[in-house]
Amino acid sequence: MSFTDEAWERTAHLRAAIDDCRFLRELGDGTLDPGVFRHYLEQDEIYLAGYGRALSLLASRAPDVASAAFWASSAHGAAVVETALHGDLLGSGALPPADGPAHASPTTLGYVSYLVATAATAPYPVAAAAVLPCFWVYADVARRLARSATAVLDAGADHPYARWVAAYDAEEFHTSVATARRLVDEAAEGLGDVRALHEAFATATRYEFLFWETALHREDWPSPLAAPAPA
Amino acid sequence: MSFTDEAWERTAHLRAAIDDCRFLRELGDGTLDPGVFRHYLEQDEIYLAGYGRALSLLASRAPDVASAAFWASSAHGAAVVETALHGDLLGSGALPPADGPAHASPTTLGYVSYLVATAATAPYPVAAAAVLPCFWVYADVARRLARSATAVLDAGADHPYARWVAAYDAEEFHTSVATARRLVDEAAEGLGDVRALHEAFATATRYEFLFWETALHREDWPSPLAAPAPA
Amino acid sequence: MSFTDEAWERTAHLRAAIDDCRFLRELGDGTLDPGVFRHYLEQDEIYLAGYGRALSLLASRAPDVASAAFWASSAHGAAVVETALHGDLLGSGALPPADGPAHASPTTLGYVSYLVATAATAPYPVAAAAVLPCFWVYADVARRLARSATAVLDAGADHPYARWVAAYDAEEFHTSVATARRLVDEAAEGLGDVRALHEAFATATRYEFLFWETALHREDWPSPLAAPAPA
Amino acid sequence: MSFTDEAWERTAHLRAAIDDCRFLRELGDGTLDPGVFRHYLEQDEIYLAGYGRALSLLASRAPDVASAAFWASSAHGAAVVETALHGDLLGSGALPPADGPAHASPTTLGYVSYLVATAATAPYPVAAAAVLPCFWVYADVARRLARSATAVLDAGADHPYARWVAAYDAEEFHTSVATARRLVDEAAEGLGDVRALHEAFATATRYEFLFWETALHREDWPSPLAAPAPA
Numbered sequence: 075m076s077f078t079d080e081a082w083e084r085t086a087h088l089r090a091a092i093d094d095c096r097f098l099r100e101l102g103d104g105t106l107d108p109g110v111f112r113h114y115l116e117q118d119e120i121y122l123a124g125y126g127r128a129l130s131l132l133a134s135r136a137p138d139v140a141s142a143a144f145w146a147s148s149a150h151g152a153a154v155v156e157t158a159l160h161g162d163l164l165g166s167g168a169l170p171p172a173d174g175p176a177h178a179s180p181t182t183l184g185y186v187s188y189l190v191a192t193a194a195t196a197p198y199p200v201a202a203a204a205v206l207p208c209f210w211v212y213a214d215v216a217r218r219l220a221r222s223a224t225a226v227l228d229a230g231a232d233h234p235y236a237r238w239v240a241a242y243d244a245e246e247f248h249t250s251v252a253t254a255r256r257l258v259d260e261a262a263e264g265l266g267d268v269r270a271l272h273e274a275f276a277t278a279t280r281y282e283f284l285f286w287e288t289a290l291h292r293e294d295w296p297s298p299l300a301a302p303a304p305a
Numbered sequence: 306m307s308f309t310d311e312a313w314e315r316t317a318h319l320r321a322a323i324d325d326c327r328f329l330r331e332l333g334d335g336t337l338d339p340g341v342f343r344h345y346l347e348q349d350e351i352y353l354a355g356y357g358r359a360l361s362l363l364a365s366r367a368p369d370v371a372s373a374a375f376w377a378s379s380a381h382g383a384a385v386v387e388t389a390l391h392g393d394l395l396g397s398g399a400l401p402p403a404d405g406p407a408h409a410s411p412t413t414l415g416y417v418s419y420l421v422a423t424a425a426t427a428p429y430p431v432a433a434a435a436v437l438p439c440f441w442v443y444a445d446v447a448r449r450l451a452r453s454a455t456a457v458l459d460a461g462a463d464h465p466y467a468r469w470v471a472a473y474d475a476e477e478f479h480t481s482v483a484t485a486r487r488l489v490d491e492a493a494e495g496l497g498d499v500r501a502l503h504e505a506f507a508t509a510t511r512y513e514f515l516f517w518e519t520a521l522h523r524e525d526w527p528s529p530l531a532a533p534a535p536a
Numbered sequence: 537m538s539f540t541d542e543a544w545e546r547t548a549h550l551r552a553a554i555d556d557c558r559f560l561r562e563l564g565d566g567t568l569d570p571g572v573f574r575h576y577l578e579q580d581e582i583y584l585a586g587y588g589r590a591l592s593l594l595a596s597r598a599p600d601v602a603s604a605a606f607w608a609s610s611a612h613g614a615a616v617v618e619t620a621l622h623g624d625l626l627g628s629g630a631l632p633p634a635d636g637p638a639h640a641s642p643t644t645l646g647y648v649s650y651l652v653a654t655a656a657t658a659p660y661p662v663a664a665a666a667v668l669p670c671f672w673v674y675a676d677v678a679r680r681l682a683r684s685a686t687a688v689l690d691a692g693a694d695h696p697y698a699r700w701v702a703a704y705d706a707e708e709f710h711t712s713v714a715t716a717r718r719l720v721d722e723a724a725e726g727l728g729d730v731r732a733l734h735e736a737f738a739t740a741t742r743y744e745f746l747f748w749e750t751a752l753h754r755e756d757w758p759s760p761l762a763a764p765a766p767a
Numbered sequence: 768m769s770f771t772d773e774a775w776e777r778t779a780h781l782r783a784a785i786d787d788c789r790f791l792r793e794l795g796d797g798t799l800d801p802g803v804f805r806h807y808l809e810q811d812e813i814y815l816a817g818y819g820r821a822l823s824l825l826a827s828r829a830p831d832v833a834s835a836a837f838w839a840s841s842a843h844g845a846a847v848v849e850t851a852l853h854g855d856l857l858g859s860g861a862l863p864p865a866d867g868p869a870h871a872s873p874t875t876l877g878y879v880s881y882l883v884a885t886a887a888t889a890p891y892p893v894a895a896a897a898v899l900p901c902f903w904v905y906a907d908v909a910r911r912l913a914r915s916a917t918a919v920l921d922a923g924a925d926h927p928y929a930r931w932v933a934a935y936d937a938e939e940f941h942t943s944v945a946t947a948r949r950l951v952d953e954a955a956e957g958l959g960d961v962r963a964l965h966e967a968f969a970t971a972t973r974y975e976f977l978f979w980e981t982a983l984h985r986e987d988w989p990s991p992l993a994a995p996a997p998a
Contacts, residue, residue, distance in 0.1 A: 374846030646877030
């Protein structure tokens with residue numbers, strides 16, 4: 075069995091939790107609070123900026139030019155998604171206005187820092203395994219929603235939730251997932267010990283689950299960065 | 306006012322929370338559950354390994370040889386603390402045995418990843434501001450405990466809590482804090498805009514607070530990395 | 537005057553040397569030894585692999601998502617040039633076969649290492665200034681050759697030298713140069729001291745000159761890496 | 768045979784060239800032009816600043832805390848050598864005054880950039896192999912000179928050449944070499960393919976040879992960075 079097939083199997087319990095999470099169920103049936111979806115998009119915007127950094131670091135350390143080209147192109151893609159899809163959805167008028175400037179939640183800061191730190195200091199195969207779930211889990215979720223989320227999809231292609239599903243179920247995105255998987259499998263090949271790769275893949279998959287879970291509850295820090303203003 | 310003086314003032318509410326946190330109060334009066342202290346040391350060991358990486362990255366990007374030498378020496382020091390102080394305390398027989406292999410809590414993984422990611426990708430002055438609270442807050446807490454924690458200190462220099470206080474109140478550690486502050490102030494000098502430095506300093510200070518807070522409650526992940534074994 | 541305008545002026549003597557170098561004069565009038573051109577392409581292939589790494593590191597440290605996206609896209613572009621233009625030219629049959637596996641000349645290894653090292657450890661504005669000459673000098677040379685190299689261009693669009701000129705005089709490449717200049721000027725803005733940026737720009741421009749100069753003479757190392765095989 | 772034993776054997780021809788180079792022969796018999804030795808120390812000062820960066824990057828990516836501690840401590844050591852030994856020798860009055868501000872020669876810039884670039888982007892075992900020759904070749908040369916350079920050593924322990932020999936033949940430095948070798952051998956263990964490690968080791972060894980060779984001839988760039996001032 076390939077490394078990625080095995081990593082996928084080993085994280086089945088985390089994907090079951092993802093499939094079952096209220097955020098995605100409500101997104102699929104169209105009942106998700108638009109304020110929650112805006113909060114999610116704001117967190118995702120912060121995430122994608124850091125994810126792009128992680129992919130660029132990975133590109134800088136890739137073993138060959140073709141792998142480097144794929145990760146660099148994906149880094150560019152992360153920025154494009156942010157400015158295109160997010161700008162589009164946030165500016166569409168279908169979502170409530172922002173509460174104020176967004177700041178990273180504990181889970182967002184933890185996830186994105188974990189990926190950048192791993193891409194900066196862990197061996198390339200471990201770093202490649204860490205960035206894979208963001209590709210794969212999104213494509214997997216979007217594919218499933220494209221089949222099941224009839225309520226939202228029937229509401230019209232303009233509905234922000236429908237556009238989100240369409241973006242991540244795009245054929246081109248599934249092709250990227252296949253390439254990312256192949257590069258991770260190539261990196262894993264010939265390694266005697268892939269435990270660190272499995273740990274990185276599972277850690278990132280768990281963060282994927284927590285990202286939706288904490289977006290739903292608008293997770294915040296127990297203490298603000300700045301002291302509360304005097305009344 | 307120097308940058309670090311201002312950063313210290315701006316985070317007074319976080320330090321008040323630190324001074325008031327149960328972990329430190331109980332450590333000071335000797336009532337802290339030894340199992341909690343062991344858990345804290347295990348998390349700190351994971352933390353120090355990553356903190357050393359962050360300091361080494363900072364050293365690699367320092368503006369001059371003297372600054373690079375200080376950060377590199379501190380990276381070496383982080384490893385020495387881990388193997389000396391921790392090995393000493395964990396192996397002293399005064400603490401209960403380990404429950405099993407330690408894994409990073411959400412806060413530990415978030416904090417250490419944040420420092421490594423910042424040291425790898427943020428401008429040098431921001432990265433220097435991010436690593437400073439770990440020096441300064443520890444020295445500050447230890448100095449205060451050295452005065453107030455009479456219960457623990459009277460119990461004898463061999464008590465693990467007394468040794469912990471002594472290690473971080475050592476004169477040599479206070480000298481390191483002064484050097485780290487000076488390097489951060491030098492890096493901040495001449496910058497028109499120090500908002501990112503303040504944010505980094507406050508973010509790390511908040512993580513310092515959360516580190517003790519979550520150690521006390523033995524914070525864990527809502528989902529394990531591996532599926533639970535069948536009963 | 538913008539930083540890049542001034543950096544361009546300050547390196548006029550290096551560009552005069554470039555314009556006057558025999559490699560480019562002979563490329564323009566079609567008399568360049570095809571074996572030399574193959575050697576140059578082999579060195580450029582090694583260079584572009586490293587240049588892509590430098591651009592990816594720069595992307596990982598860019599101050600905002602739009603800048604990161606440009607450098608990441610350029611890193612992808614460096615790989616595409618290598619596999620497309622180079623593969624095309626080297627495989628065209630118009631050039632003599634390879635002598636054996638290519639290895640980096642002292643100048644190629646020095647230049648590409650300088651860019652990667654600078655992108656990894658110098659402040660972002662310095663690193664951005666270091667990668668700029670490769671964009672700008674190539675576009676400048678190609679534009680001038682597109683006007684003057686009538687001998688080669690009249691020989692037909694299939695001539696490898698004509699294709700090389702066309703690739704770097706493409707409108708899309710000139711647009712990239714303009715964006716790269718803008719990003720460097722934005723990074724230089726507000727810095728009190730831009731001496732390190734000027735030094736990086738001039739160092740890379742000098743390497744550009746030496747790259748052609750040493751390709752012409754097929755520069756090699758005074759000592760091989762491996763001991764000479766016994767006769 | 769261990770990786771480092773084999774790497775040492777494979778580079779015997781480069782070490783023969785080092786042993787035979789005029790710089791070291793003249794240093795050993797005390798006839799080396801003091802102006803050349805000053806030029807060498809100036810280049811070495813530039814080199815050590817970058818070497819420290821490379822060692823810090825290596826520390827940030829080391830597989831365990833003990834290895835990280837060694838590289839970080841060596842990074843600190845590189846800075847100490849620079850400020851202590853160099854300051855001492857350059858300020859001793861035994862060498863002629865500086866000609867003006869020093870700038871990196873092509874070989875110095877190439878070598879130090881190669882090490883930093885390798886430590887930033889190559890796999891850890893390759894980067895560890897690249898920094899090893901600077902430890903090992905220096906200790907080897909100093910040990911041999913300590914035995915053969917009677918002319919210089921008899922001139923008294925204050926002679927700058929004698930102090931240089933003593934510094935690198937110190938027992939503590941030989942211990943560092945042994946540790947560095949052990950870490951490289953551990954990193955090489957279990958790798959199926961060590962070709963990239965051999966190439967890195969040989970490339971750095973060749974740069975060691977060229978460093979002395981080009982110091983002797985005060986190698987300079989064919990074109991200055993700045994335009995010559997008008998007469």
